[in-house]
Amino acid sequence: MKTKVAVIFGGVSVEHEVSVISALQAFNAIDRAKYDPVPIYISKTKEWYTGDVLTNIDNYKNLDQLFKDADKVVLEQESEGNIVLKKKERSLFSKGVITTIDVVFPVIHGTNGEDGSLQGYLELLGLPYVGCDVASSASGMDKVMMKQILRDSGVPIVDYQWFYSNQWHDNQEEIKQLAEKVGYPVIVKPANLGSSVGISKAANEAELEEAIELAISYSFKVVIEKMVTDLTEINCSVIGDYEEVESSVCEQVLSTDEILSYADKYQSGGKTGDTKGMESVNRIIPANINEEQTEKVKELAERTFRLLNASGVSRIDFLLNPEGDVFVNEINTIPGSLSFYLWEPSGKDFEQLTDQLIQLALKRERERQSIQFSIDTNLFSLHSKGQGTKGK
């Protein structure tokens, strides 16, 4: 008897394809002696599929065929609290149950998977799941919320302003002043997308307009950030939960442009279709920074992780300016390739990583159960007992 782990991936997100790559990497890494992984693929049209065909990346080249070969499924609660994966189209005499599910391992980047929505669904079903819970996923995904939480605790972040897209339509001057306040050159980002989609830099007003128009096509909330020139980009991964955290070695991201573009990030190598995920980006591991800076980055990474009440594995991205100041740029609560390439040099192979993540999910589940059991009725009972007798 092995624990059934549903790896959920794909999803309605600009990072759909990246998610498929990350998920299949994780799927293959899961220890088969302890776990029995089940692939669940969410198509771009929000339909859920399962089947062995989903475990081979080549099959995704022809999606029509893939959908024919895979089964459309739903998760359903059974009477004893068990959750089962059921076929959506079942024959008259079959209940269509494919398997029970014990734990879910979400590997969806970006919207509808990394932002708390999937987590909320799993929460309602009562299934333990890997990674951040609803609130920390949501605050990690929304760059404005994340910055507000970090700034509130004095974690160094670059200056920024933010606005809603309708404000831009109503009063462009006002928004341009926000950019002035931050000071050119700036980076304009949609607030709630992962990856680098919709991000551009602006050195002046004209570029700003263009950058904002691009950003608002991806999000109603837009961030204008001070651009760090001659920056060094450092990433560090953190694993754990509120009680115990551990940070990985740091990586230095090399890119030709100032901003790591979507193409850079996921299609390096140039050939489209030869997507290898995050680990194939040009990078230096460990990062070429001094020991003091490494310590600083690791410490800030762990602090950020805890401040956002993250769980599982996250990657925290940093910006270093030439003076050596360190700024937290963002957190990825479901990082590309689950940051396994940062953990391998830290002495934790991908199999150990996935095992630890599943165990963390089970730990949170049992802690939640113990909390629900220990709600106190306390003193009201004592007092109402007294008042009850008074009334008679």
Added chain:
Amino acid sequence: MQIIFSIVSVLWMVYAFYRVKQAIHMLQLNSYFNNRLWRWVTEHWMKAVPIHEWVALVLAFLLFLNWNWLIFVILLLGLFIPRNKQEKKKLVVTARVKRLIVTVTIIYLFLLATSLHFIWNDYPLAFAALVIVGGSIFTYAIVLLANFINRPIESGIKEHYYKDAKRIIDSATNTDTIGITGSFGKTSTKFILDTILSSHFNTLKTPNSFNTKIGVTITIRNSLKPYHDVFIAEMGAKEPGNIQEICELVSHKYAILTAIGEQHLETFKTIENIQKTKFEIVETLPADGIAFLNRDDKNIMSYTPKNPCRKVYFAIDDTEADYVASDIRFHNKGTTFRVTNKQGTLDADFETKLLGKHNVYNILAAISVAWEMGVPLSKVQQGVKKIQAVKHRMEIKKGFGNLTVIDDSFNSNPTGSRMALEVLSSMEGYKVLVTPGMVELGDKEYQYNKAFGEYAADACDYVIVVGEKQTKPIQDGLRGKGYPEEQLFIAKDLNHAISQIQALNRQDAIILLENDLPDTYNE
């Protein structure tokens, strides 16, 4: 007339259905034991066979005298007078109940066929009437019969469940099972152990006081997941062999024996039989298993287990034990104590909200197991801190204007009450006892309450008794010991007592609420 009687016969089936439902419900409440239901029936004849059925029987006989059949029919229809009664615990339509209904239905269809046969073959109408009335009067007998007929099927199904549970737990190779038994403290120890171990492992325990083979089977089939590292099974014994059966099912690796007392001595006849039964949990351990035994319990120590597996002893009084709790201190936050082990790998202080020496035993047993299983010290200590008191059982809280309250209001036995006073007397503060006295103790009620008053005289700085008349024995006990009158207060009801507590105005007060304080005792 034949047609009317046929209709009556069919209508009668509807009535019979309600009666059968009632009978099956009673059978379920009696755990499907025919002998228990039979005992209930013999004690509640009037409920098992309602009076109007006897009337109907008499009328059925009168039909032999060619009495007007119309009266019989009318009376029979009177059976349908709805009787609404509130049921505390509703009938649960389980698969077993459904199978029982099938068997009962077959029997009734047979009776119906017989009745119709009499009606349409020109037998005296009384024949059919007797079948109908008899079918009603003997409802319980028919249900008992059906239960008897179904017995082989049911035991077959049970056997299938056992096998299935055995298959599940045998395939869960990552799961270690801990068995807990003992004459008392086993349920508490189970909850405490689960609280401590779950800080480090994925655990599953049998819920509430599920402690039979079928209870363990249900837990395994419904709740055991492959990721559970530890399964904690409470094992109870009603007769010799019970524990062994459960042990063989779960193949446990660890066994905890909390205590052996003289509970259920009537069923077991001798203390040796009780020892032997409880020790089944140790005898069935594998060679690499570990037994955790209470060294302070004389009935445990006087028995020599044949199993050569490792035994780990825990104790408070016997300092030779492997795990020893010492420096036990009760205070207004609970209990603190120190635990050391013989190997010298453990020497640490523990804090818990629980009170009382018996709880220290339960926690100590759990600490020994956790330590042997390799739970880190900080997690064991945190786990011990997290243990919740059972409501109204030596439960520490704040009340009556931020005073320390020990709520022991669910306690109703002399031993427990005395223990509560012992804990109170060892605490620092202004010790106040609030009690309405113990009830339902039979002949010795006066004696027990008086003795309780005598202990209280030594233990308390102030005593509030609730209810003038009923607390007379306690007052006698206190006065017999020369307890100062100005430290005794006789309250009319709980509210009166509360206002007196507030009037005392002692911020260092520790208030022990002993025994139940319901409204009925107001005088």
